[in-house]
Amino acid sequence: MGTIRFQHLQKTFEEKENPQQAKKMAAYMKHHFDFYGIQTPERRLIYKSLIAEDKKAKIMDWQLLDLAWNSPKRELHYFVCDYLKAMQSRLNYDHVPQLLTYASTNQWWDSIDHFDxxxxKIADARIPQLMLDLSVSDDMWMRRIAIDHQLGEKEKTNTQLLETIILNNLGSKEFFINKAIGWSLRDYSKVNPDWVTAFITKNQKLLAPLSIREASKYL
Structure with missing residues (x-):
């Protein structure tokens, strides 16, 4: 089933290909990926009914996802991310290995910022330890996932976990790590500015200027 659905999805994307826009999108992503040149609103309309169909049937078409993720076209990777987000309530810890397989390939900030x-959001007591493990990974993008995985949690944020993960990454020279640290602190500052201010003050000598600048936006 997944193969036929993928072929149909791929054909629809090809029919709507915009070479001129594809060049612009590829340039924006530093030429890491090839694009069809389809903008987000139109792209999501292409597979809106497909996702709705699977949600109603309470199924997940992993074969379709695998084929889409292994495509060289970035819009098909975005489809996988949108599909998984739509099916969030059906994801459990057994799916973590497959999700990490996706997250460890075709890597760039745009897909990583979906996988975090x-x-x-997987409701399982083992997620915090997973994130601690990822926070010391040799893979920078896995560490970024760990740093930002609590974005949007507001009052539910586990501050001890947030602090430990950030401390594990202080001193990094990686732009995407220091940016993520700043974002995670900035996001939490919306509900607990005192905690974030105290954290910045305590770790000011180790935090990158970029992290401090991002974290201080709402303080």
């Missing part, structure tokens, strides 16, 4: 929430 997808993994972070």
């Amino acid at each position: 929430r997808i993994l972070g």
